[in-house]
């Protein structure tokens with residue numbers, strides 16, 4: 001192991017000297033590393049840095065020629081590693097040639113940048129974080145409002161010029177987000193209904209009121225849960241797919257291509273998705289209502305000792321047409337929100353592969369948030 | 384060139400994203416009917432120039448005139464009208480992946496013309512023949528090879544008989560044979576229709592075979608290193624780096 005104030009040689013001849021918390025690397029003029037020795041040396045260096053409390057690294061590059069490529073990248077790797085570990089780096093004895101080369105490689109610049117970034121990362125004052133968060137939040141709202149305006153004008157244009165609506169696309173999205181979602185919506189709501197009815201039967205059964213489970217279930221499904229559960233499924237299936245689709249089109253420059261061709265992308269990409277989803281979500285909601293009541297009837301009959309005819313006749317007399325319409329009209333608003341958020345997040349996607357994934361994730365997160373908030377507001381309005 | 388009409392005129396243009404400037408105070412003009420190349424290392428801002436010329440981004444500073452219209456201050460309506468006379472071919476082709484090749488080409492026609500469906504289909508067919516893709520009308524973009532995708536995108540760019548064609552690294556990702564094919568196609572279209580072409584490239588091969596004039600932009604100086612005919616720059620550019628680069632002497 002390295003001892004203090006002594007020069008040691010790493011596996012391949014690079015001299016490493018340690019004085020208190022200063023580590024000095026030298027001997028880069030001897031010969032170039034190769035792939036294997038690069039790895040050995042670098043591992044050795046990393047272990048040293050981890051084992052000892054090194055605060056400063058001095059790299060002596062006397063006589064390092066521009067030809068010694070592996071030595072150069074070894075130094076680069078060491079510097080990066082030190083930056084990550086907050087060790088200060090100093091390069092000494094560099095010649096004019098090497099200076100130019102390092103500048104050419106953006107060596108100095110990138111590494112100082114890394115260090116600066118690291119500093120700010122280390123101590124983000126609470127006020128700064130709050131401020132940055134607030135700015136981000138308001139920018140988000142700003143772009144959301146701008147986007148809403150754009151979509152509204154595109155929708156109005158489409159209503160006035162129905163010939164220009166992309167009907168083929170709209171039908172495609174109706175199939176993808178509607179027909180294909182029926183099984184999962186049915187399954188989710190069937191189980192939801194069963195669980196709620198089970199709780200109803202158990203809790204109310206203690207007072208001999210299990211028959212009222214049918215009222216509870218019918219109203220909860222039609223007024224709230226049908227639309228809400230359908231929304232959750234559609235956020236996961238449709239909203240994220242919309243975000244990913246538009247995000248991918250951003251990456252492959254298709255959105256740019258459309259804009260340059262003078263085609264309003266909101267009209268081509270967003271309107272069909274909104275119309276498609278707004279057409280199918282009410283239908284899905286009705287399916288969800290039915291599935292929930294069916295699921296609930298199973299619980300009520302098996303656990304509550306009711307009979308099917310009893311349960312259904314009671315449920316049907318409890319629900320009014322207005323109750324069903326409340327859920328259905330909510331679902332139309334939810335559909336517009338889900339499709340809109342998905343598309344917005346797609347437009348905001350960074351232009352790389354990760355950006356598409358992030359857009360999809362964030363469309364789901366903001367979608368759920370928006371739906372819950374909107375549901376609260378709408379419930380107030382309807383009652 | 385007999386008539387020296389400036390189609391694009393760029394004056395003291397400074398461009399970048401947000402705070403970071405890519406190119407500072409650059410000026411150049413593109414004449415009617417010529418093939419004008421923009422050469423430069425990757426990340427030097429070539430695609431960004433195209434985005435500004437087509438009005439997708441607003442510059443930090445400076446003016447851009449297209450056919451005498453200042454597109455920096457032009458309103459959306461004027462810009463939209465102007466864009467109908469642009470055709471553009473992106474690095475990736477950027478075909479709309481949910482439409483067939485024919486529908487891709489028909490899209491701008493449906494949007495801007497009142498031709499009946501049969502006419503639009505036959506125009507699409509003619510444009511596809513021009514680029515050597517007759518018979519691929521009903522294919523989806525993912526069923527075509529890279530070179531074919533680029534040519535299909537070119538057919539789409541040609542759909543409205545544009546006045547200016549923009550190419551952003553058309554031969555990126557193509558093998559030498561396909562990229563030479565594309566170069567020939569570009570020359571042919573320029574000869575037959577007299578369309579003005581602005582082409583971003585980093586391939587010397589295509590530069591020497593197609594370009595009438597070239598500007599070379601550089602990331603470090605954020606400026607235009609030199610401007611002129613490729614062949615004459617090769618012999619006697621005032622800039623040593625440009626001379627070396629065009630003679631393939633650049634190391635690294």
Ligand SMILES: Nc1ncnc2c1ncn2[C@@H]1O[C@H](COP(=O)(O)OP(=O)(O)O)[C@@H](O)[C@H]1O
Pocket residue numbers: 400405423424425426427428429430431432
């Ligand atoms: N939308 C954008 N937002 C921020 N920076 C961008 C954007 N597009 C490109 N850049 C940056 O601008 C620089 C130049 O990009 P570009 O014009 O595409 O270069 P080129 O086409 O010459 O390779 C790159 O460093 C790139 O990271």
Ligand SMILES: [Mg+2]
Pocket residue numbers: 429430431474551552
């Ligand atoms: Mg580019």
